[in-house]
Amino acid sequence: MDILSILDWLQRTSLAVQIRDSLFTFPLLESAHVIGLALVFGTITIVDLRLLGVASTHRSFQRLAADTLKWTWVAFALTALTGSLMFITNATVYFHNAYFRAKVVLLLLSAINVAVFELTVGRTVQRWDQAPSAPRLGRAIAAVSLLIWVAVIVTGRMIGFTTTRASLAEPTPVETNFEDLLGLPASGQAPPTQQSK
């Protein structure tokens, strides 16, 4: 089974179909994705700025990292989950999108970056734990980390500008909207379909 047939199967699963055909699910997934990535980048920045000696310089690095990074992982789980759910709605389209591919490569690079940190500077943390900044390599890794994550944000945003949402989607049921969820009386004005905005 090649990758494309797997992706094709993915976007035909009932989960993918449900997300595609719902008016609310995709926007809400996107929103949760932004909340997650904001927390991922926000907390990673705290750690990277500590390594660079820019902020929290008086604090033990280990203590700061322990306090912060567990929330990074919680947020990353949210971001990965919502990202995957968005991906399956149109898997073959995203797979061919250059920005999507660049983003995946960048995420792999950031994983390698973390691994390099753990295998080098991370091993000698006892020696510089209280120092205002990490050794030179640690500072370089922190700077690379910040650059990679900004690039992840940019490529992520570009995916939205370069893909057409849900080419397989059913037309949006025009009479479904927020008011129906609240049980409010219909206004008589049909909202525009997703294609018009």
Place this chain on the structure above:
Amino acid sequence: MQNADHSRSGTSRQFCILHFAFCIQAAGSLSSLPAPVVRQFALWLSTTPPSVFIQEHNSWAIPAIQSIHIVGIALVMGSVLLINLRILGWAWADETLRQTTSRFGPWLTGSLWLLLATGILMVIGEPVRELVTFSFWLKMALVAVGAMVAAIFQRTLQRHERRWEDTLVHRRSIKALAILTFLIWACIIVLGRLIAYDHVWGSWSPSAGQ
């Protein structure tokens, strides 16, 4: 944001004129609009030189501004998260509340200014798309609440530092308020994203029926 973004890649002056004609045509059937003044302002804004400049360079300008905006959001969320975790006692517990807020407060304030600047640029670049939505105005209302809570918190902490450190920070109501504040910022993010999907609000959206 999918088709919405996609459709913007066309020439912008043309887009602008089209938009104008479209809105004039729609105006007749929009007597129920909550704020025709806003729409008129947005249309006027879209003809001003800075707006035309962003529209003419939208292929890189809009994603660039949005990306900087997201970086700002991340810095706000990181700062709000850590201050609130400190109040809850789940992080930075070895530091005083004052130490934690003096670490994150300035980053929070600075990032909010960055968000204001990039937000204004986004409104200038796409006035109708931003201003003629329900999501945008609800978001602005919540931003006002969020910013006010942050400002009041920083001020009372300065004035009543001892009381905050000794008793207030341990209070249940304050901890609940910390969670609520975090949720307000999360809602602001959701509403920001929903600007691109304003039709989910049905007739609450000023662009309904177009």
